[in-house]
Structures are given as C-alpha cells and as structure tokens.
Amino acid sequence: MFASTIAKRFLSANKRQTFFIIFGIALGVAVQIFVGSLIGGLQETLLDRTIGNTPHIVITSDSDNPQIENWTSPVQSIRGVSGVSTVVTVQDGQAFVRNFTKDALVLLRGFDIAEADKIYGFLDTIYEGTAPASVNETIVGKEMQVEHDLALGDTLELQTNLSQPFDTDNVTIVGFYDVGVAAVNSLWVITLKQTTTQVFGYGTNITSINVQVNDPFAALDIATTIESQFVPPGLKVVAWQEQNAQLLSGFQAQSISTYMIQAFVLISVVLGISSTLAITVVQKSRQLGILKAMGTNDKQASNIFILEGAIFGIGGTTLGVFLGIFLFWGFAANVKDSATGGPLIYFVLDWNLILISAAIAIVACIIAAASPALRASRLSVIEVIRNG
Amino acid sequence: MGRQNVLELRGVSKVYGTVIKTQALTDVNLGFEEGSFSAIIGQSGSGKSTLLNILGTLDKPTTGEVLIAGRRTTEMKSNELAKFRNVNLGFIFQFHYLLPEFTVFENVIMPYLIKDKGILPFGVKEQAEKLLALVGLTQVKDKNSQQISGGQQQRTAIARALLNNPKVVLADEPTGNLDSDTTETVYQLLRQINKDFGTAFIIVTHDRRIAEKTDRIIEIRDGRVVMDVGIASTA
Numbered sequence: 295m296f297a298s299t300i301a302k303r304f305l306s307a308n309k310r311q312t313f314f315i316i317f318g319i320a321l322g323v324a325v326q327i328f329v330g331s332l333i334g335g336l337q338e339t340l341l342d343r344t345i346g347n348t349p350h351i352v353i354t355s356d357s358d359n360p361q362i363e364n365w366t367s368p369v370q371s372i373r374g375v376s377g378v379s380t381v382v383t384v385q386d387g388q389a390f391v392r393n394f395t396k397d398a399l400v401l402l403r404g405f406d407i408a409e410a411d412k413i414y415g416f417l418d419t420i421y422e423g424t425a426p427a428s429v430n431e432t433i434v435g436k437e438m439q440v441e442h443d444l445a446l447g448d449t450l451e452l453q454t455n456l457s458q459p460f461d462t463d464n465v466t467i468v469g470f471y472d473v474g475v476a477a478v479n480s481l482w483v484i485t486l487k488q489t490t491t492q493v494f495g496y497g498t499n500i501t502s503i504n505v506q507v508n509d510p511f512a513a514l515d516i517a518t519t520i521e522s523q524f525v526p527p528g529l530k531v532v533a534w535q536e537q538n539a540q541l542l543s544g545f546q547a548q549s550i551s552t553y554m555i556q557a558f559v560l561i562s563v564v565l566g567i568s569s570t571l572a573i574t575v576v577q578k579s580r581q582l583g584i585l586k587a588m589g590t591n592d593k594q595a596s597n598i599f600i601l602e603g604a605i606f607g608i609g610g611t612t613l614g615v616f617l618g619i620f621l622f623w624g625f626a627a628n629v630k631d632s633a634t635g636g637p638l639i640y641f642v643l644d645w646n647l648i649l650i651s652a653a654i655a656i657v658a659c660i661i662a663a664a665s666p667a668l669r670a671s672r673l674s675v676i677e678v679i680r681n682g
Numbered sequence: 683m684g685r686q687n688v689l690e691l692r693g694v695s696k697v698y699g700t701v702i703k704t705q706a707l708t709d710v711n712l713g714f715e716e717g718s719f720s721a722i723i724g725q726s727g728s729g730k731s732t733l734l735n736i737l738g739t740l741d742k743p744t745t746g747e748v749l750i751a752g753r754r755t756t757e758m759k760s761n762e763l764a765k766f767r768n769v770n771l772g773f774i775f776q777f778h779y780l781l782p783e784f785t786v787f788e789n790v791i792m793p794y795l796i797k798d799k800g801i802l803p804f805g806v807k808e809q810a811e812k813l814l815a816l817v818g819l820t821q822v823k824d825k826n827s828q829q830i831s832g833g834q835q836q837r838t839a840i841a842r843a844l845l846n847n848p849k850v851v852l853a854d855e856p857t858g859n860l861d862s863d864t865t866e867t868v869y870q871l872l873r874q875i876n877k878d879f880g881t882a883f884i885i886v887t888h889d890r891r892i893a894e895k896t897d898r899i900i901e902i903r904d905g906r907v908v909m910d911v912g913i914a915s916t917a
Contacts, residue, residue, distance in 0.1 A: 296795050307783035584779040587740060588842075589768020589796045591761040676741045679775070 297597035300585070304578060305602060312606075315570055319610025320617055322563035323655045326556045327618025330647045332625065333552040335639040337545050341510060344541060345534050347415050347473060349382070349504035350513040351520065356530045360387065361499040364526070369503060371524040377516050380412040380506040385490040387501065389483075392451040392462060394442055400483045402452065404490025413506045416471055416484060422446065423469030429488040433469035435479025444470075450483065454493055463493045510534065560654065564662045567606055571599055571666035575673070582670055583678025596671035603663025607656040615652055619643065687713040687749075688849050688882050689737060694746030696732055696905075706732040707743070707905040716849065717880040719873070720912070721893035724902035731854060733902060734886045738771055738852045739763050751849055768797050772843030772881075776855035779839065780827040786838050787823040790814060793846045806845070813841040817871060833864035837871065844875060851875075853885045857892060869895060 305312045353372075355362055365383065373381050385404040392398070407425050411417045416433070417425055423446045426432055434444065444467055451462045465485060472479060491497065505520070507513050517533035525531060535542055575582070582595055626641035696707040706729045714720060724730040735741035736748060739755045748755045750770055758766060772793075773779075780789045790810045794802055814823050817837035822830050827838060836856060843851050856872070857865040869892055876883050885896065893899050898912030 299795060303783045580779070581781050581783070584781060585792070585796065586764065587738070587767070587773050587779075588793050589764045589766075591764040593761065594796070676735055679735065679740065 296590075297594050298601050301598045301601040301605065304574070304581075304598070305605060311570075315567065315606050316610045316613060318566055319563055319606055319655065319659065320613035322559050322566075323611050323614025323651060324617035324621060325559050326651045326655070327615060327648055328621040328625075329552060329555050329559075330651060331618070331622040331644060332639065333548055334644045334647060335622070335626065335642055337548065338642060339639045340541075341545075343474075344538065345510055347413065348534070349413055350507045350510055350534045351505035351517045351531060353503040353505070353520070353525060353529055353531050354501065356528050360501045361496055362501065362503070362529065363499050365500050365503065368525050372503065372505060372520055375516060375519060375524070377507050377509065377512050378505055379508050380409075382406070382410045382413055382504040382506075383487075383500045384410070384502045384504055385487050385494065385496055385500050387454065387490070387494050389452040389454050389493065392453050393449070397441065397480075400438075400450075400452075401481050402454075402483045402485065402490060402493060404485050404487040406487060407484075410504075413504055414473065416473070419471045419473050420469045421472055423467070426468055426485050426489075429486060429492065430463075430465045431468045432465045432483050432485040432489070433471050434467055434483050435481070436470060436472040437476050437480035438483075439470050441480065446470075452493055465489060465493075556651070560658055563655065564658045567603060567659055567662040568665060571602060571663050572669065574602070575599065575666045575669050578670075579673055579678055582673050583675050586673070586675045587679070592671040595673065596667035599667035599670050600660060600663050603659045603661075603667075604656070606663075607659025610659070611652045611655045614655070615648060618651075619648070685715040685717065688716045688718075688751060689714040689884070690747075690749040691733075691737070691743075692747040692749070694736060694743040694748065696729075696736060696741070697744045705905055707736070710746070710905075710907055712900065712907065712910075714850070714882055714884060716882055717876065718882045718898065719876045719896050720882075720884050720898040720900060721896040722884065722886045722900045722902060723888065723890070723893050725888070728902045729905040730886050730902045732905075734852055734854055734884070737850075737884060738773060739767055765797075768793055769846060770849050772846065772848040772851040774836070774839050774843050774851060774853040774856045776858040780835055780842075782826070782828045784827060785824050786819055786827055786830065786834075787814065789827050789838055790823075790841045790845055792842060797846070810841070810845060813844055816875075817841045833860055833867070836860060836864075836868055840868070840871060840875075844879070844881065847879065848881065850882045850884065853883065855887055856885060857887070857889060865889070865892070 354360070369381055369383060372378060382405065386401060389400055389402045390398045391400055407416070420433060421436075423433065432450065438444065446467055446469070448467045449464050450467065451464055453462050455461055465483070471484070505516075507516050513533040514535050517531045521531040582590075586595060622643075623641055626637055626639055629638045630636065631638045690713045691710050694707055694710040695705070698704045698706055710733065722730050722733060732741065736743050739748065739750070742756060750766070753766070755763060755766065781792065784792070787810060790813065791802060791806060794806045811820070814820050817840055819834060819837055819841065822834060827835065830838070840856070853872070857868050860868060872883055872885070873895075875881055885892065887893055896912070899909065900907060901909035
C-alpha cells in the first residue's frame with residue numbers, strides 16, 4: 295500500500311517518461327501478438343485450403359485388386375474411434391471417355407453424395423445444374439467443362455475395359471462444380487455409388503474409406519490406431535501428413551522463426567525496462583534516502599520498483615494487446631489474396647497466444663524490475679546524505 | 683536525580699576506509715537527556731556530521747555502543763532499525779530533503795504512511811494540520827513541496843520530523859542556507875516545540891549565534907569532544 299502510493303506518484307510525477315516506457319512495452323507486445331496471429335492465421339488458412347476439403351486419412355487396398363470386401367464392420371468401428379468426425383465409403387476407378395478427343399482419362403468416383411459432401415463440400419460448389427440424384431447422372435468439374443466444351447445434358451461414353459471397346463456405359467451431365475483445385479476439376483467425374491456399381495461391376499464392394507478427423511494434426515496417431523486395431527490385413531491406412539511432409543516442415547520452420555522473433559522482442563523489452571528502472575533508481579536515490587531515513591525498510595524500498603515494473607507491465611501489455619489485435623485486424627481486412635480477391639488470411643484471434651504473450655510480458659516486466667529493486671533495497675542512507 | 687538519558691554514546695569510534703584508514707571519531711562518550719536542547723559545533727571535517735549520523739542510526743560506529751531510549755541500536759538489523767528510527771527519531775536536514783513528487787501536507791504525513799503501510803490512522807490528519815499551523819504553513823499545505831520558499835521547505839521538514847512525536851529530533855544545519863530573519867524564526871520554532879512537547883533536540887551547526895542560544899554546546903575537533911559546556915550531565 296505504502297510502496298504503491300510512492301510508486302504511483304513517482305510514475306505520475308514524470309508522465310512523459312512513464313508514457314514512453316509503457317508505449318515501448320506496448321509496441322513490443324503488439325508486435326508479438328501481430329506476428330504470432332499472422333503466422334498462426336496464415337498456417338490455419340493454408341491448412342484449411344490444403345486439407346480442409348480432403349480426407350485426412352485414406353484407407354485403400356494394398357494389393358493389385360482395388361476392391362475392399364466386408365467393409366461394413368471396419369467402417370462401423372472406425373466411426374467410433376475418438377477424434378474421427380466423418381467416414382465416407384467410395385467406389386471409384388479410372389475410365390476412358392470415348393467421346394473426348396483428348397485427355398480422355400478420368401476418375402469416376404461414386405459416393406453417397408450427402409455423406410461425401412461432409413468432407414468434400416461438393417454441393418456448395420455446384421455453379422450450374424444440380425447434384426446427381428439418380429443412377430447414371432453425374433457432375434463434372436469446371437476445367438473439364440471448359441476443355442471439352444461441355445453443357446448440361448451432354449453424355450459421356452465411359453469405357454472401363456480396354457480390351458472391350460464396345461462395352462460402354464453412358465452417363466449424363468446434370469451439373470458442374472468448382473472445388474478450386476484444377477487437378478480435381480479436370481479429372482473427377484462424380485456420381486452415385488449405384489452408377490459405379492453398374493460401370494465397374496464391383497457389386498457391394500468399395501475401393502476406399504475416406505476419414506476426416508477433428509484435429510488434422512492428430513490424423514497420424516488416429517491412422518496408426520485404425521491400422522492396428524480396426525482394419526483387416528491387406529489394407530493400407532495413409533494419413534495426410536505422410537503425403538504433405540514439405541508443408542509440415544514449412545509450418546515447423548515458420549513456427550520456430552515466429553518463436554525466435556517473439557523471444558528477441560521480449561528480450562529487448564526486458565532490457566529496456568530493466569535499464570530504464572535502473573536509471574530511475576539513480577534518479578530517485580535522494581528520495582529513497584529520505585524515505586529510508588524516515589523508516590522505510592529495505593523491502594518497502596524494493597517493492598516500490600517491483601510495483602513500478604508491474605504497473606509498466608500491466609499498462610504496456612493492455613495497450614499492446616489492443617494495438618496488436620488492431621494491427622492484425624487491419625492486415626486481415628486490407629491485405630487481399632491477389633488470386634482470389636478474398637482475404638489473404640482470416641481474422642481469427644488465438645486467445646491462447648494472446649493470453650500467454652500478455653502473461654509472459656507482465657512477468658518479464660516484474661522480473662526486469664528485480665535488479666533495480668535490489669539496488670533500491672541496498673541503497674545506503676548515509677551515501678545519499680553524504681553525497682547530498 | 684537528573685532526568686533520564688534518552689540518547690547515549692558509549693566509547694564510540696568511527697573509522698572510514700579499509701586500506702587507507704581515516705579516523706572520523708575517537709572514543710566519544712555523550713549522553714542527552716529527555717527534553718534537552720543541545721548544539722554540536724565544529725569546523726568542516728571535524729566529525730560532527732558523522733557523529734549526528736551515528737546518533738541517528740543512519741551510520742554504524744566501528745566500535746562502541748549507541749543507546750536510544752535504553753535500547754542498544756548497534757545490535758539491531760537493518761529493517762528493525764528502520765522501524766525504530768521511524769518511531770523514535772525525527773530528522774531535519776540542511777537541504778530539507780522533501781520529496782519533490784508530493785505536496786507539503788503529504789511530506790508531513792510521510793512518516794505515518796511508512797509506519798502504517800499507507801493507511802493514515804485516525805487523528806493523524808488533525809495532528810499534521812496542527813503542526814502545519816504551528817510552523818505557519820496552513821496556507822501552502824496543498825502546494826507541491828518545490829513550489830514554496832527555502833524557509834517554508836525547512837519548516838515543512840520540521841513539521842515532518844515532529845509528526846511521529848519522536849523522543850529526539852536530530853537537526854543537521856537546520857538554518858544552514860536561510861537568511862538571518864528566517865534563521866531566527868526557525869530557531870524560535872524549535873525552542874517552542876522543545877518546551878511544549880518535551881522533545882530533545884540535537885542541533886549540528888557552524889553558526890555560533892544559534893549554538894549560544896542552546897542549553898549545551900559540544901565542540902568536536904578531529905573526531906574528539908574538546909568542549910562540553912552548559913547544563914549537561916553525562917551518564
């Protein structure tokens with residue numbers, strides 16, 4: 295109470311110095327939050343664009359025969375695995391489109407459309423026509439439409455067996471989709487399972503099980519669990535990380551550089567506060583001498599500076615949090631993706647990052663005050679009086 | 683029977699430095715009674731300020747004992763000493779030593795803020811107002827301590843030294859940088875307080891006119907007491 299009275303008065307007596315210190319801390323905290331949010335937001339956006347609309351775990355046959363028999367029981371078990379959000383069964387295979395003049399190889403994929411939409415989000419991307427609703431109806435991607443000049447109602451003549459050129463199945467285009475990935479748009483012909491059963495003659499067998507999980511980074515562990523406990527031999531289970539090692543190491547490098555930037559900003563803030571408070575102790579040594587002569591004990595004297603550190607820390611951090619969020623908001627709102635015209639990153643606040651940054655900054659400010667506080671506690675009255 | 687000694691030095695010596703030693707005080711034995719009014723005189727460098735600092739427990743003697751209100755202060759730890767000083771001693775320094783961040787009134791109540799950890803006990807405010815009236819500063823009590831004259835600052839320091847109602851007030855050149863009229867006013871004030879409250883005063887001064895108005899003159903030369911005249915009675 296006494297120490298806080300003195301600390302507050304010392305700070306308010308020199309408002310300009312106090313303001314600059316608080317502003318300096320605020321800038322440091324703001325940079326930390328801005329950089330942290332930016333990198334976090336960038337990673338989240340990139341991750342969402344890369345794997346948001348794809349399965350995180352894909353289970354396929356490990357042999358030459360792509361068909362999976364007796365899949366009902368494993369699929370049932372996988373649905374119950376903790377962390378799994380969606381399980382979709384697929385029947386697919388390659389086919390030639392006999393009435394295409396070039397690039398005639400396509401991937402015919404049969405789904406339960408409503409179920410598959412939970413992973414792939416096709417329904418929202420259909421920009422012309424409707425989703426396939428009955429057998430032999432199909433939707434194709436934007437690139438395929440442009441390349442082959444297709445229109446609604448056009449027929450694709452599909453040939454699945456090279457040795458039997460006259461054994462074809464006709465499917466009708468009822469819609470066009472655009473998932474934003476050219477490789478998918480130009481290759482996938484999406485239809486109902488009833489169609490693929492008929493075209494490939496798989497019967498009730500499927501060719502792959504697609505799984506999406508709640509936390510994409512847990513996919514590898516979940517894949518291991520699934521592989522060891524729930525699928526019969528002869529099937530392979532692949533998590534997205536195994537096919538995106540470069541993306542992951544990029545994320546890791548980005549995170550490490552973020553931590554480095556944050557650490558250096560923190561160190562400079564701490565050094566700044568510590569040296570400023572050390573100067574303040576010298577500036578106030580006369581006052582400290584008087585206070586000690588009147589009975590202020592060493593602990594009270596050091597508490598004055600610890601409290602100054604805390605006031606700087608709390609004031610600077612509060613201001614810095616607002617400033618950092620404002621900077622990030624400004625960036626997210628104004629910096630656009632040149633390709634799509636949408637925001638380059640989403641304005642999503644990571645409160646964990648903000649709270650941790652704020653807590654570390656406040657603690658660092660108090661620690662920075664420790665050495666000046668010790669100096670204040672050791673200050674001898676007699677030195678001050680003798681030196682006037 | 684004379685009055686009790688409120689402050690006593692027994693065989694006090696002070697040596698500064700470890701390699702090159704400077705003997706600042708040599709075997710000083712002095713006693714100051716309750717309600718006494720004494721002056722310590724001496725030339726610059728004679729050791730009188732060192733003596734005052736040891737009397738005020740701001741400095742420790744190399745050998746010897748300091749007893750205040752019957753307690754050996756030389757054995758106390760730093761924090762215990764700080765508390766003891768707060769309750770028993772008042773200081774008036776030559777350069778006032780007011781806290782520039784605080785008003786006149788706040789400077790006066792500072793010893794209480796220190797003692798009671800920032801909370802002002804009942805009655806202290808009234809006591810401070812009374813002391814400020816006594817030293818004639820009621821008009822300027824809410825001004826910043828740097829916005830008043832040198833004489834007013836010194837009177838503020840006097841009011842501050844008295845607030846805790848200490849047994850002893852130690853004054854180092856209390857009129858050192860004041861003009862003769864103000865010097866006389868300050869002296870009269872100290873005398874009046876001495877009479878009214880029974881506070882013992884020990885005044886270090888080089889001003890003989892002030893010294894001659896006290897009840898006892900102690901002269902220090904080369905760290906020794908060379909003269910002790912007046913109504914003094916050593917222990």
